[in-house]
Amino acid sequence: MSRKTKNAVGSIIRVVILVFFFLLVVLPIYWIVITSFKASGEILDINNLTYFPKEFTWQNYTDLFEQFHYGVLLKNSVLVSVTSALVVTVFSMLGGYSLARYKFSGKQAVILFFLITQMIPGILVIIPLYIIFSRMNLINTHLGLFIFYVTVNLPFCVITMRSFFERIPVTLEEAARVDGCTKMQSLFKIVFPIMFPGIVSVFVFGFIGAWNELIAGSIFISTPEMWTIPVGLKTLIGKYNVEWGLLMAGGVMALLPTAIMFAVMQKFIVEGMTAGAVKE
Amino acid sequence: MKKKIEPWLFLFPVLLILLLLFGYPLINSVIMAFQNYKLTAPNDIYFNGIENFKKLAGDPDSLMILKNSFIYVFVSVIGQFLLGLILALALKKRFRGRGLYQSVVFLPWAFSGFVVGLIFRWSFNGEYGVVNNLLAMLGLTDTNIAWLGTPGFSLAVVIIAMIWMGIPFFAIMILAALQSIPSDVYEAADVDGCGTMRQFFQITLPYIKPTLITTTLLRTIWIFNSLDLVVIITDGGPANTSQTLPAYMYSKAFGSYDFGFAAALGVLLMVILGVYALLFLKVTKYDKAGDF
Numbered sequence: 001m002s003r004k005t006k007n008a009v010g011s012i013i014r015v016v017i018l019v020f021f022f023l024l025v026v027l028p029i030y031w032i033v034i035t036s037f038k039a040s041g042e043i044l045d046i047n048n049l050t051y052f053p054k055e056f057t058w059q060n061y062t063d064l065f066e067q068f069h070y071g072v073l074l075k076n077s078v079l080v081s082v083t084s085a086l087v088v089t090v091f092s093m094l095g096g097y098s099l100a101r102y103k104f105s106g107k108q109a110v111i112l113f114f115l116i117t118q119m120i121p122g123i124l125v126i127i128p129l130y131i132i133f134s135r136m137n138l139i140n141t142h143l144g145l146f147i148f149y150v151t152v153n154l155p156f157c158v159i160t161m162r163s164f165f166e167r168i169p170v171t172l173e174e175a176a177r178v179d180g181c182t183k184m185q186s187l188f189k190i191v192f193p194i195m196f197p198g199i200v201s202v203f204v205f206g207f208i209g210a211w212n213e214l215i216a217g218s219i220f221i222s223t224p225e226m227w228t229i230p231v232g233l234k235t236l237i238g239k240y241n242v243e244w245g246l247l248m249a250g251g252v253m254a255l256l257p258t259a260i261m262f263a264v265m266q267k268f269i270v271e272g273m274t275a276g277a278v279k280e
Numbered sequence: 281m282k283k284k285i286e287p288w289l290f291l292f293p294v295l296l297i298l299l300l301l302f303g304y305p306l307i308n309s310v311i312m313a314f315q316n317y318k319l320t321a322p323n324d325i326y327f328n329g330i331e332n333f334k335k336l337a338g339d340p341d342s343l344m345i346l347k348n349s350f351i352y353v354f355v356s357v358i359g360q361f362l363l364g365l366i367l368a369l370a371l372k373k374r375f376r377g378r379g380l381y382q383s384v385v386f387l388p389w390a391f392s393g394f395v396v397g398l399i400f401r402w403s404f405n406g407e408y409g410v411v412n413n414l415l416a417m418l419g420l421t422d423t424n425i426a427w428l429g430t431p432g433f434s435l436a437v438v439i440i441a442m443i444w445m446g447i448p449f450f451a452i453m454i455l456a457a458l459q460s461i462p463s464d465v466y467e468a469a470d471v472d473g474c475g476t477m478r479q480f481f482q483i484t485l486p487y488i489k490p491t492l493i494t495t496t497l498l499r500t501i502w503i504f505n506s507l508d509l510v511v512i513i514t515d516g517g518p519a520n521t522s523q524t525l526p527a528y529m530y531s532k533a534f535g536s537y538d539f540g541f542a543a544a545l546g547v548l549l550m551v552i553l554g555v556y557a558l559l560f561l562k563v564t565k566y567d568k569a570g571d572f
Contacts (some may be wrong), residue, residue, distance in 0.1 A: 021363075021447075025388060025444075091297070095290060097290055099285075102287035104288070120302070121546055121553075123542075125306060127312070127546070132304075133306065147301065148301070150297060208390055212393065214394045230392060230394040233398075234394070246406075251394075251395040255392075255395055262387060262390035264465070274453055274456035274457075
């Protein structure tokens with residue numbers, strides 16, 4: 001084969017692969033979106049499965065808000081996710097700075113400790129926490145859930161933040177100090193602005209981690225007014241009856257914020273995820 | 281002196297939170313594994329030695345659940361690894377719209393297990409599911425398959441969902457590693473008349489090996505511990521044939537409120553993961569994975 005034909009064959013294979021993965025991702029998403037716009041009669045029509053709604057309807061969405069009080073779930077999820085992500089971001093900046101800029105004995109042990117926390121099954125921590133939270137009256141409160149989400153999302157975010165700090169040359173900070181900046185000034189005026197995309201992606205990691213969480217939420221929260229989105233939607237899955245129309249609409253609504261965040265921040269998020277793993 | 285305290289001062293909030301809310305509960309869990317601890321009988325809590333572990337060994341389902349977990353983890357990791365690698369290789373070369381393409385193809389990373397579980401549970405529904413419909417249209421089947429009601433198939437659906445969800449993570453990691461390979465290495469290989477296949481095995485693979493090892497290790501652990509897909513798609517059914525260890529723990533702890541038994545399961549899970557991590561690092565001769 002000549003070089004030219006070899007390249008052409010290579011490009012065709014690449015296009016086929018890219019199309020395959022595109023369809024692989026898009027088709028399931030298409031399916032949930034399209035189902036959410038069907039009337040329940042059409043969804044449960046055994047003999048006639050439609051690939052596009054015969055009758056396009058917002059019914060599932062209006063039912064979701066009016067009968068299922070989705071607004072309350074949304075408010076709860078936003079509250080818990082935003083506050084926990086904010087706290088995670090601030091603490092990660094502190095911890096990440098320490099691990100990136102200082103040499104001290106015990107540093108390797110701290111990093112190993114973070115790695116070990118990633119190995120522990122979440123459910124093994126949730127069981128005793130349930131008892132501890134019960135004693136402290138934190139069961140069925142957003143505070144309890146907030147504390148839990150901060151805890152589980154911290155290790156990964158600290159390590160990610162560390163690698164963002166490591167990318168900024170120390171000399172930059174030192175130059176600012178020579179020019180008369182205090183440590184805090186050099187951080188706030190020089191380092192943080194450069195790191196802004198990194199800081200935002202750590203926030204997104206914290207947010208998505210809390211927003212998507214189901215198991216701890218359904219264990220710690222019991223009353224409907226306190227439900228987060230996944231916890232509330234899960235109750236639509238009954239033993240004998242599943243409210244598919246409502247579930248699909250709820251699922252789409254749950255995906256939207258994270259999908260938008262990801263699409264907008266893709267470049268930085270990808271950088272954040274890989275920053276620690278791939279040393280350049 | 282001040283210099284020595286400073287780094288710990290910055291780390292203090294993180295370490296305090298993790299020790300209090302991760303470390304302390306964990307110690308509690310390990311103790312609980314050796315106790316008769318049922319939430320239904322809060323006044324009857326006492327140490328019972330290795331009773332919970334004996335019960336675990338005598339549980340007719342536990343061997344099957346252990347086997348399910350291994351199949352689930354092994355097939356999911358291999359599937360995500362291979363598909364992620366293929367996607368990353370296809371994305372290596374720049375093309376117009378690559379950023380946009382990545383925003384779509386990497387999306388499942390940002391999705392919750394809960395919604396992904398819903399999508400697959402709905403698609404593989406025995407009566408109204410799109411998968412049965414497609415298979416029938418292609419002439420591959422003439423009766424509906426009860427995917428989620430058939431032992432074997434139900435676990436397969438969970439695995440498919442897990443693979444779908446995890447491809448982006450592998451692809452992102454591998455792509456980043458691929459992009460860090462200096463291009464002149466390939467140019468030199470080209471000049472030497474080194475073929476595509478040989479380039480892949482002799483240049484690309486060795487270069488990205490550390491990333492492959494770290495990613496696979498982290499992902500294996502993560503998949504082993506994850507339970508929301510199982511809980512949403514099959515809830516372990518039918519008759520525990522798609523149950524995995526952490527999902528079983530969940531149902532034992534918050535379905536039958538046997539915290540002691542659930543904790544024993546958790547200790548078993550941790551031991552398996554610990555042994556796995558050590559063996560994995562030994563076999564791959566990799567000692568820097570602690571660096572993430």
